Amino acid sequence: MGLWDSLLNWLRSLFFKQEMELSLVGLQNAGKTSLVNAVATGGYSEDMIPTVGWIQYEESYKRKCDNKALGSWRAAEISKHVGALLSWVSAILYVVDAADRDSVPISRSELHDLLVKPSLSGIPLLVLGNKIDRSEALSKQALVDQLGLESITDREVSAI
Ligand SMILES: Nc1nc2c(ncn2[C@@H]2O[C@H](COP(=O)(O)OP(=O)(O)OP(=O)(O)O)[C@@H](O)[C@H]2O)c(=O)[nH]1
Ligand SMILES: [Mg+2]
Numbered sequence: 001m002g003l004w005d006s007l008l009n010w011l012r013s014l015f016f017k018q019e020m021e022l023s024l025v026g027l028q029n030a031g032k033t034s035l036v037n038a039v040a041t042g043g044y045s046e047d048m049i050p051t052v053g054w055i056q057y058e059e060s061y062k063r064k065c066d067n068k069a070l071g072s073w074r075a076a077e078i079s080k081h082v083g084a085l086l087s088w089v090s091a092i093l094y095v096v097d098a099a100d101r102d103s104v105p106i107s108r109s110e111l112h113d114l115l116v117k118p119s120l121s122g123i124p125l126l127v128l129g130n131k132i133d134r135s136e137a138l139s140k141q142a143l144v145d146q147l148g149l150e151s152i153t154d155r156e157v158s159a160i
Helices: 003-014 032-041 058-064 075-088 101-115 140-146
Strands: 020-026 091-097 125-130 157-159
Touching (some): 003 091, 140 157
Parallel strands (some): 125 157
């Protein structure tokens, strides 16, 4: 099953809604834009440029799929600025580069900083392990362990 099918199945298991607002968050270079492009167009391009700003996808992707994506923030900005903005979303999709093992501890710390925001209380979390086509990518269980997902008990949490 593809990543997108797994994602949809997870969303359907939680919500009856046909349309919902999603936020796509992750460290720089995690693959957020690639994922949104793949969902919106079915395509993948290696020639990606870093995203500047965070809202630029909203209109273009809204028309092509039911979900909005929030683009991206730099790593240090995730926990500082995004919390209040995300309070209206149905679910948080947290993208992690599973092949960049050095960045996983940073990703863990940013994720946990984000989830303590009172405005995000209870919002379901889906962690997307990206770049699993690369040989150095962590397994799903290793990612779950290294991100400390089992310690998150105040919301629905899943990883694919
Ligand atoms: N091997 C591999 N590379 C990927 C995958 N997804 C994305 N990439 C590559 O990772 C790099 C970063 O991808 P982006 O989609 O721009 O990442 P981003 O999270 O949007 O990055 P910022 O906008 O800078 O925060 C690009 O070179 C992509 O081609 C994947 O599943 N596998
Ligand atoms: Mg991007």
